[in-house]
Amino acid sequence: MATIKDVAKKAGVSVGSVSRFINNFEVKPKTRLAIEKAIKELDYEPNIYARGFKVNKTNTIALIIPTVWNPFFGELAFNIEKSLRDYGMKMILCNSGNDYEIELQYIxxxxxxxxxGIISITYSDVDKYVHSNMPIISIDRYFSEDITYVTSDNFEGGRMAAEELMKSGCKSIAFIGRGSKIDNATRNRKKGFVNYCEENHIHYEICDSLGESQNFKKN
Incomplete structure (x- = not known):
């Protein structure tokens, strides 16, 4: 496998000139052409991680999810990776199993x-480790500091779910959920469900539990 020194030798330039070219710094037109030709002939591929130390950019995003076994998280991971590729980015997938120590490693x-950067769906107690100056986007979870997060209208989603059940002829309905001990936006789904039922005098049951699901871990 060709190295940066091989490229420099073949192009007849210094290693520093090759490094500047690879890291998108300006070099003389004659030098640029020589380096491009050498890279092509040697089939040289820059080490993106070594390059990252120089320019603080690796073109890599870490996605933290509780588990890929859950169909929702699996489909979400697939589409996030697909979208990142459109921007020339790669994705590292972290199945955290709701283990905050694993999540801290990625943070x-x-x-x-x-x-x-990090795209994160986390229900672990990592609030004190997440700061507003970090490159992180949270999904359905807000933190103490001003972190960008993406969420849907969970309250309205809960109302819509109850309404659709009633339209289908149900007489008594139930909300079945697994909530998190950490306060997050998804709790509004139950609130919306209850709101619709009470507003329309509908009998309902709540089957809700807090904490980790055993489905997060596979033997």
Whole structure:
């Protein structure tokens, strides 16, 4: 496998010139052409992680999800990776199993510029480790600090679910959910469900539990 030194030798330029070219710094037109030709002939591929130390960019995003076994999380991961590819980005998938120590490892990677950022679905107690100056986007979870998060109208979603059940002829309906001990936006689904039922005098049951699901872990 060709190295940056091989490219420099073949192009007749210094290693520093090749490094500047690879990291998108300006070089003389004659030097650029020589380096491009050498890279093509040697089939040289730059080490993106070594390059990341110089420019603080790895073109890599870490996605933290509780488990890929859950169909929702699996489909979400697939589409996030597909979208990242359109921007020339790669994705590292973290199945955290709701283990905050595993999640902290990825948060640390972002702090050390080993990944460019994090997209996270976390229900773990990591609030004190997440800061507003970190490159992180949270899904359906808000933190103490001002972190960008993406969510849907969970309250209205709960109302719509109850309404659709009644339209289908149900006489008594139930909300079945597994909530998190950490306060997050998804709790509004139950609130919306209850709101619709009470507003329309509908009998309902709540089958709700807090904490980790055993489905998060596979033997």
């Amino acid at each position: 640390t990677m972002a702090k050390q510029n080993k990944v460019d």
